[in-house]
Amino acid sequence: MPAKNGVDGTLYCYPNSSRAQLIQISAQYGGSDVKLASDFEFGVTNKSPAFTAKFPFGQVPAFESSAGCLNDTMAIASFVGGCDLRGGDEITRATITQFMNMAETKLFPAACQVLYPCWGLMPNNKNVVNKGHENIKNFMTVLDQHLLNRTYLVGESVTLADLSLAVYMRDLYTMILDENRRNSYVNVTRWFTTIMNQDEVTRVLGQTTLCVKPAQFDAKLFQQNNPKQQKNAAPKKEAAKKEAPKKEEAAPAPKKERSAPFSSLPAPKLNMDDFKRHYWNDPSEVIHKYFDDTFVDGEWSVWKVEYKYQSELVKTTKTNNLVKGMFQRLETMKKYAFGLMYIFGDEGDQRLAGIWLGRGGDNFFYEDTNWTIDIENFNCTKMDMNKPDEKALWTKFIDGGMDDWEGKQFEKDHIF
Known part of the structure; x- marks a missing residue:
């Protein structure tokens, strides 16, 4: 799991909030432990005396930590993200802040004008929607020029400038900006x-799928x-109409549905969603x-995997892409499996x-033919959780303590 060297605290916000997601992503970079308040109810919790005593304005996202309480998205993201995301000198920090403010005051309002009608949150006022499209176009055109010769918005690494704009831009790329529109902003799309x-x-976000067909007002x-309130009106009396009996038609032959993976197995004691939730939010002992309380051998199994062609792993970027491609092709396996893939060693000897x-x-990769594409390139060894040395390897991976493999130092982790 990610190294925890930042700050610990509780984040209060409603579900699927892009602002909360920005904070959670920043926490990943800063090694902070940010837990979402599970009992938060928007419009109730944030109006309670206990909440307003800590956050007088009653707005969310709101973050509570031992260091104090914060009530602004960008302030919280900056706090939990650490100094690397904030910038190393005064002009860099000011430039990053400039882009963060643009995300909040220029991009986000324009995106809402276009997206809210698609979500059924606002009427389809064409003037408002067209103005939103115009504002987005102007913003993206300027940003595209800025990114002409840059990988990142500020400096040579990811900062809060990149994260704030990209997260606020994500719904546009998934719902509005189809291929034709994306071609107008090639530099922004490459950066995004x-x-x-x-x-x-x-x-935090999973994989992002780009828009194929722009969403419309629903x-x-x-x-x-x-919903509109209906006026009480006397019901009209209508003559009962007798329907002519319909001719019976031959029922079509039922389609043979493919059974879901592992559907022949009884319900397991260990719940994968719960396990992943513990992994991301709780300390190792939890x-x-x-x-230990829920794992039953046969309901689940633990496997060690090692790439067969280690001599081909000569460049870290290519090894990273190998794993990322594998994870993308295993997307449909996510509710049935959890995996940690680590890269060890320097380039040329990984x-x-x-x-x-x-x-x-059994080896669960072979439950579906779509899952076998990449695993054929790995040696798979089933682990016995009753054997101390094999249980210790599992524990070390879960604790993030795998510092080396065959004498090669840890380089990069990928979590499925």
């Missing part, structure tokens, strides 16, 4: 996909979200306790190995 594919970002959804927890007692 670079940020979205950072490990720290995908851990009148039915808007009516559901904004993760191990949950595993090792790729990992540990996996998956459904059933």
Whole structure:
């Protein structure tokens, strides 16, 4: 799991908030332990006396830590993200702040003008929507020129400038900016996909799928979200109409549905969603306790995997892409498995190995033919959790303590 060397605290916000996601991603970079308040109810919790005593304005996101309470998205992201995301000198910090403010005051309002009608949160006022499109176009055009010869917005590494703009831009790229529109902003698109594919970002957001067909105003959804009060009116008397009996038609032959993976197995004691939730949010002892209390051999199994062709691993970027490509092709396996893939060693002499927890007692990669594409390139060894040395290897991976493999020092981790 990510090294925890930042700050610990509780984040209060409503579900699927891009502001909360920005804070969670920043915490990944800063090694901070940010837990979402599980009992938060928007409009209730943030209006309670206990909440307003800590956060007088009653707004969210709100962050509570031993160091104090914060009530602004960019301030919280900066606090939990650490000094590397904030910048190393005064002009760099000021420039990063400039882009963060643009994300909040220019990009976000324009995006809302376009996206809210698609979500049924706002009527389809064409003037408002067209103005939003115009503002987005102007913003993206300037940003595209800025990124002409730059990988990142400020400096030579990811900063809060990149994260704040990219997170606020994500819904536009997934819902509005189809290929034709993306071609107008090739530099922004290249930068956006670079940020979205950072490990720290995908851990929070998962994979980002670019828009194929732009979303439109959903009148039915808007009516559901904004129901009109019906006036009481006397019901009209209508003559009962007798329907002519319909001719019976031959029922079509039922389609043979493909059974879900592992559907023949009984319900397991260990719940994968719960396990992953513990892994990301709780200390190691909580993760191990949950595993020890719920793991049943045969319901789940643990496997060590080692890449067969280690001599081919000569460049870290290519090894990273190898793992990322594998994870993308295993997307449908996520609710059935959890994996840690580590890269060890310097360029030219690397090792790729990992540990996996998956459904059933056999090699779960072979449950679906779509999952076997990459695993054929790995030696897979089933681990016995009753053997101390094999249980110790599992524990060391979960604790983030795998510092070397065959004498090669840890270089990079990938988490499935």
